[in-house]
Amino acid sequence: MLGRQSIEQVYRAHGHSVLRRAARLxxxxxxxxxxxxxxxxxxxERPEQFQGTSSLTTWLYSATTNLCLNxxxxxKTRSRILNERVAPASGEAVPPSAEASALVRDLLAKLPEDLATAAVYYYLDDMTHEEIAAVMxxxxxxxxNLLDRVKTWAASHAEGERCDLS
Incomplete structure (x- = not known):
């Protein structure tokens, strides 16, 4: 089990990676x-969450991804992110990449959790199916199968159709 001192060491060693991951998502x-x-x-608060079945880095990566998707x-968060990224207060034009990023975040928020997680790992992190399987x-x-369902959902969403993937 991880003690407070161990967690402080993990924070110093991996906090920047968690922050970078969260900022990207x-x-x-x-x-x-x-x-x-x-x-x-x-x-x-609950060190038993980390059961040691994977590396601590893998656990932090997964926990950060899941928290950000939630x-x-x-x-409220989705609305604020979209408003900040798509409609800047100054009235200046938004770069297409910022608009696309906001759209991707909005679409991820609408996917079931397992599909969104797989999509993030595959499309944003360029992980292989084997790497995703290990993390998930x-x-x-x-x-x-999850990635096929993401593609089906994305295609139907682009056409304005509703598609049940659960």
Whole structure:
């Protein structure tokens, strides 16, 4: 089990990676810092969450991804992120990449959790099916099925159709 001192060492060693991961997914420094605090507060309050079946780095990566996807699903967070990224207060034009990033975050928020997680690992992190399977604790074949469902959902969403993937 991890003690307070061990968690402080993990924070010093991996806090920057957690922050960078959260910032990439949330697109907002303030939300990323909040996510960083939440991941480590959760580990401090319930160290038994880390069961040692994977590396601590893998656990932090997964915990950060899941927390950020949950934040994106939260209506308030999603609204604020979209407003900040798509409609800047100064009235200046938004770069296409910022608009696309906000759209991707909005779409991820609408996917079921397992699909969103697989999509983030594959499309944003360029992980292989094997790497995703190891992080998610499932088979390579299941990862392939999840990604096929993401593609089906994305195609139907682009056409304005509703598609049930659960």
């Amino acid at each position: 949330l697109g907002n420094e303030a939300d990323a810092r909040e996510a960083l605090q939440e991941v480590f507060a959760s580990l401090l 934040k994106l699903r939260d209506g 604790g499932c088979s390579r074949r299941h990862v392939g």
